[in-house]
Amino acid sequence: MAFPVDLRRCQVLGLAGTAFLALGGETAGALPVQDLLAPASAQVALGLVGVYFGVVLLIAAWMLLGRLVRGPQPPTPRSLLLVLAVWTAPLLLAPPLFSRDVYSYLAQGAMVDAHMDVYAHGPAQLGGPLADEVAPMWQHTGAPYGPAFLALASALSGLTHGRLPAGLLGMRLVALLGVALMAVALPRLARHSGADPAAALWLGALNPLVLLHLVAGAHNDALMLGLLGLGLVAARGDRPAGGVVAAVLVTLAALVKAPAALGLPAVVALQVRAGRRPVPAVLTAAAASAVTTVAATAVAGTGYGWIGALDTPVSPHNWALTSLLGRATGALLEHLGSNLAPLALPAWHLLGLGATAVAVALIWLRLRLRPVYALGLSLLTVAVFGPAIRPWYVLWGLFLIAAAAPSTSIRHRVAALAGVLALAVLPSGGPADPGQLVLAVSGGVLGVVVLWQAHQAAQAPAPGRMA
Numbered sequence: 066m067a068f069p070v071d072l073r074r075c076q077v078l079g080l081a082g083t084a085f086l087a088l089g090g091e092t093a094g095a096l097p098v099q100d101l102l103a104p105a106s107a108q109v110a111l112g113l114v115g116v117y118f119g120v121v122l123l124i125a126a127w128m129l130l131g132r133l134v135r136g137p138q139p140p141t142p143r144s145l146l147l148v149l150a151v152w153t154a155p156l157l158l159a160p161p162l163f164s165r166d167v168y169s170y171l172a173q174g175a176m177v178d179a180h181m182d183v184y185a186h187g188p189a190q191l192g193g194p195l196a197d198e199v200a201p202m203w204q205h206t207g208a209p210y211g212p213a214f215l216a217l218a219s220a221l222s223g224l225t226h227g228r229l230p231a232g233l234l235g236m237r238l239v240a241l242l243g244v245a246l247m248a249v250a251l252p253r254l255a256r257h258s259g260a261d262p263a264a265a266l267w268l269g270a271l272n273p274l275v276l277l278h279l280v281a282g283a284h285n286d287a288l289m290l291g292l293l294g295l296g297l298v299a300a301r302g303d304r305p306a307g308g309v310v311a312a313v314l315v316t317l318a319a320l321v322k323a324p325a326a327l328g329l330p331a332v333v334a335l336q337v338r339a340g341r342r343p344v345p346a347v348l349t350a351a352a353a354s355a356v357t358t359v360a361a362t363a364v365a366g367t368g369y370g371w372i373g374a375l376d377t378p379v380s381p382h383n384w385a386l387t388s389l390l391g392r393a394t395g396a397l398l399e400h401l402g403s404n405l406a407p408l409a410l411p412a413w414h415l416l417g418l419g420a421t422a423v424a425v426a427l428i429w430l431r432l433r434l435r436p437v438y439a440l441g442l443s444l445l446t447v448a449v450f451g452p453a454i455r456p457w458y459v460l461w462g463l464f465l466i467a468a469a470a471p472s473t474s475i476r477h478r479v480a481a482l483a484g485v486l487a488l489a490v491l492p493s494g495g496p497a498d499p500g501q502l503v504l505a506v507s508g509g510v511l512g513v514v515v516l517w518q519a520h521q522a523a524q525a526p527a528p529g530r531m532a
Contacts, residue, residue, distance in 0.1 A: 070129045070132055070133055071133070072130075072133060072140050072144060072148070074129070075126050075129050075130040075133065075148065076126075076147075076148050076151050076152075078122055078125060078126035078129070079122070079123055079126030079127065079130075079148065079151070079152040080151050080152060080154070080155065081119070081122050082119045082120065082121070082122030082123030082124075082125075082126055082152075083119065083123060083152050083153070083154075083155045083156055083276060084119070084155040085115050085116070085118050085119030085122065086115075086116055086119035086120065086123070086155070086156065086159065086162065086277075086281065086492075087119075087155040087156055087158075087159035087281075088112075088115055088119075089111075089112040089113065089114070089115030089116035089117075089118075089119060089492065089508075090112065090116060090159050090160050090161075090162045090281070090492055091112065091159075091160060092106075092108040092109050092111065092112030093109050093112030093113040093115070093116055093491075093492045093493060094112070094116075094159070094160040094161060094162045094492045094493065095160065095161040095162060095163070095164060095165045095167075095168075095492070095493055095494045096160050096161075096493075097160075097198055097229055098197055098198055100160075104498075104501070105500070110504050112492070113491070113492065113501060113504040113505055113508060114504050114505075114507055114508035114511065115508065116162070116492045116505075116508065117488070117504075117505045117506075117507075117508030117509045117512070118508040118509070118511050118512045118515075119512075120273070120277070120487055120488060120508075120509070120512070121508070121509045121511075121512025121513060121516070122512050122515075122516070123152070123273050123276065123277075123487075124273050124484050124487055124488075125512070125516050126152075127267075127271060127272070127273055127484075128484070130145075130148065130267060130271065131267055131268075131480065134261075134263050134264050134267045135264070135473070139261075139263050139264075140263060141263065142252050142262050142263055142266055145263060145266045145267060145270075145271065146248055146266070146270075148271065149244075149248065149266075149270055149271050152271070152276060153241070153244075153276065153280055156237075156276065156280050156281045157237065157241075158234075159281060160233075161233065161281070161282060161283060161494075162277065162281035162282055162492045162494075163277055163278055163281060163282045163490045163491070163492055163494055164278070164282045164284065164455075164490070164494040165198070165199065165200045165494045166282065166283075166284060166494075167233060167236050167237075167282070167283040167284075168195070168198035168199050168200075169188065169199050169200070169203055169208075170210075170214075170218050170236055170283075170285060171195055171198075171218065171221075171222065171229070171232045171233070171236065172188035172191055172195050172196050172198070172199050173188065173208045173210070173215060173218055174215065174217075174218025174219045174220075174221055174222040174232075175191055175195055175219075175222040175227055176188065176190070176191050177215050177216070177218065177219035177222070177365065177366070177367060178219045178222040178223050179191070180366070182367075182368070182370065183207065183208045183215060183367060183370075184207040184208060184367065184368070184370025184371055184373070185207055185370060186205075186207065187199075187203060187204050187205040187206045187207060188203070188204055189204040189205050193227075194229070195227055195229065195232075198229070200494070207370070208371070209322075209323075209371070210285065210321065210322060210371065211319065211320035211321055211322065211323065211361075211371050212320055212361050212362045212364070212365035212367045212371065213317050213320035213321050213361045213365070214285050214288065214320070214321040214322070215365050215367050216361065216364055216365035216366075216367075217239065217288075218236075219365070221235045221236065221239070233283070236283045237280070237283045239283070239285070239287075239288060240279055240280060240282075240283045240284060240285070240287040240288065241280065241287075242287075242288065242291065243279065243285075243286075243287030243288035243289070243290060243291035243292075244270065244275060244279055244280060244287050244291065245291070246288075246290075246291025246292065246294060246295055247269065247270055247275075247287070247290050247291045247294055247464060248266065248270045249291075249294075249295070249298075250291070250294025250295050250297065250298050250468075251265045251266050251269045251270055251294065251464075251467065251468050252265060252266060253298045253301075254294065254297055254298060254437055254465070254468035254469065255467075255468045255469070257298075257301050257437070258435070258437050258438065258468055258469035260468060260469060260470065264467075264473075264476065265467045265468045266467075267467075268463070268466075268467035268476055268479065268480055268483075269463065269464045269465075269467030269468060270467075272460070272463065272467075272480075272483050273483065273484065273487040274456060274457060274459065274460055274463070274483050274486060274487055275287075275460065277487055278455075278456060278457035278460070279457065279460065282457065282494075284457055285321055285322065286322060286457055286458070286460060286461070288318075288321050289318045289319075289321040289322040289324075289325050289461075290318070290325075290460065290461065290464050291318075292314050292315070292317050292318035292321065292325070293314070293315055293318040293325045293328050293464075294464065294465075294468075295314050296310075296311045296312070296313075296314030296315035296318060296328060296332060297311065297315070297328065297331060297332070297335065297437060297440075297465075299311040299314060300331070300332040300335040300336055300339075301335055301339060302339055305341070305345070305349055307336070308332065308333075308336045308341065308346060308349045308350060308353070309349060309353045311332045311335075311336075311350075312329065312332055312349065312350040312351075312353035312354050312357070313353050313354075313357045315328040315329055315331075315332055315354075316329070316353070316354040316357040316358060316361075317357060317361065320357075320358065320361050320362075323371075324444055324447055324448075324461055327425070327440060327443050327444060327447070328440060329350055329354060330429070330436075330440075331436040331437065331439070331440040332350050333346045333347050333350050334433060334436035334439075335436050335437075336349075336350075338434070338436070385417075385451060385452055385453050385454040386417070386449065386450060386454075387413040387414050387416065387417035387450065387451075387452055388410065388413070388414070388452060388453070390413045391409050391410035391411075391412070391413035391414065392409075392410065394409040394410075394412075394413065395407070395409035395410055414452040417450045417451065417452060418451075418452070420450055421446055421447055421450045421451065424443075424446045424450070425443045425446055425447070428442045428443050428446070429443070435469060435471070437465050437468060437469040438465070438466065438469035438470065438471065440465050441462045441463070441464070441465030441466040441467075441468075441469060441470075442462060442466065443462070444461035444462040444465065445459065445461065445462025445463065445466065446462070447461065447462075448461050448462060455490075456486040456487070456489050456490055459482065459483065459486060463479055463482075463483060466479055467479070488505075488509065491505065
């Protein structure tokens with residue numbers, strides 16, 4: 066007998082998962098400095114176990130929901146949006162989880178509000194309690210974000226007057242807006258690409274990575290992806306006005322985070338597919354993008370320093386493929402006594418960028434008639450082979466692959482990757498020590514045991530009945 070699955074069970078199981086996430090995060094999350102507890106304390110240990118217990122429940126709920134989506138009577142997109150709202154609810158007032166980046170956003174917004182050069186100076190230049198919340202490795206690092214996001218962060222800083230609880234809530238609401246825009250765009254892009262809208266929502270919006278990192282972590286990638294998705298939706302028609310709106314939205318997405326700029330060729334390709342001539346489509350997109358960039362930069366008052374700060378996410382300890390190879394090569398050269406050891410990491414980063422450019426060009430040559438899918442694969446390539454990687458970077462490509470993947474097997478592979486990455490980061494956002502790893506694994510194992518017991522109970526025959 067198979068484990069009984071219905072939409073209600075998926076909804077309740079996922080809600081339990083995010084509730085445990087929120088509760089565990091109260092002691093083990095990326096808390097404000099004044100609320101941090103000793104890492105070895107019983108409260109942190111219990112919170113860490115609770116968070117990973119919740120993550121496993123959420124992943125299980127998502128997988129079971131995927132079975133429903135692929136079943137004979139799949140849920141409607143509207144019912145899936147209700148599930149997303151229910152799963153999201155416990156995270157609304159939870160502390161930041163899995164990253165301290167949201168504190169950097171708030172500090173950078175306060176810097177812009179104070180007319181400081183956010184690209185030339187790190188949050189340490191701001192000083193005060195807000196800057197103290199930023200992770201030490203980013204204290205002296207300029208912002209890598211575009212003027213559109215920094216203008217929004219500055220406006221939020223002015224509204225909240227630097228008060229931390231209000232600022233955190235404001236940033237989470239911005240992230241929720243981005244997720245809402247993603248959910249609006251996904252079914253429309255899926256229909257345009259000949260894919261199932263429900264399957265697109267399941268993989269692209271209900272994905273655990275979206276809930277863990279875009280909602281609980283309040284990352285600005287949500288806003289970038291929401292604007293990018295809406296821009297691609299606007300580009301589907303053959304009218305010049307649609308091309309202008311699409312280019313403006315995609316450019317705004319790129320002025321949140323730069324990788325979204327790869328969406329501009331997709332806008333042109335979608336317009337050409339809809340019947341516009343290539344040259345007018347290119348000129349319209351280029352002009353609209355240029356005007357938007359100049360206008361957004363003028364409104365933000367930040368200047369164009371973000372162009373030179375695009376390598377800011379690179380740190381000597383990140384786990385990107387090229388960084389790992391660079392560190393290994395550097396260690397080998399140092400062991401051999403070579404004076405080329407310091408050049409190993411930059412060389413591998415350069416090779417990674419070159420390989421990314423070649424891969425993206427090949428993707429577009431092969432899939433130019435499927436621009437949304439080509440863009441998704443391109444963004445995934447940038448995330449995987451770039452000089453820095455975080456689990457939520459995979460969402461750049463996964464969001465569009467969910468909407469336009471040509472086969473179920475591709476969605477399965479991407480879903481498996483998302484499930485693994487959902488377990489990759491501690492809720493504090495910091496590095497893990499052996500004790501924390503043991504606690505995290507214990508929480509995950511506890512979740513598996515509880516799910517297995519529920520499965521066994523569901524298979525047991527009712528009293529008075531034969532097995």
